[in-house]
Amino acid sequence: MSCLNDRPATDVPTDTSCRLDIWLFRTRLLKTRSLAARMILGRKIRVLKNGETKKAKKPHTLIRPGDHVTFMRGAELVSVEMLAAGTRRGPAQEAQGLYKRLSEAQIQS
Numbered sequence: 001m002s003c004l005n006d007r008p009a010t011d012v013p014t015d016t017s018c019r020l021d022i023w024l025f026r027t028r029l030l031k032t033r034s035l036a037a038r039m040i041l042g043r044k045i046r047v048l049k050n051g052e053t054k055k056a057k058k059p060h061t062l063i064r065p066g067d068h069v070t071f072m073r074g075a076e077l078v079s080v081e082m083l084a085a086g087t088r089r090g091p092a093q094e095a096q097g098l099y100k101r102l103s104e105a106q107i108q109s
Contacts, residue, residue: 018085020047020069021059026086028095029078045071068102 024036037059039045045056048068063069063082070079080099
């Protein structure tokens with residue numbers, strides 16, 4: 001058992017996972033965490049993990065390196081692969097190291 005609310009250790013997020021709303025804020029893909037949460041609650045963000053695409057339902061959805069995140073930002077389709085969780089909302093160069101942009105061919109496969 002873990003010390004956190006007596007949950008089993010398997011429920012505790014690992015260092016490589018991160019909440020979707022926090023990750024979108026840290027990567028500077030969205031300006032605020034509350035905007036990220038609103039988009040997630042509005043079911044406007046899709047997450048591809050383990051070969052299965054689903055619309056994210058809650059801001060606390062955990063994502064891990066290798067997961068793909070797709071959403072519309074204005075008229076632009078944004079599709080990225082998570083590379084790292086990060087620890088803070090740092091400068092743009094640091095934020096860009098947390099994800100890799102996907103090309104049209106990679107999005108459709």
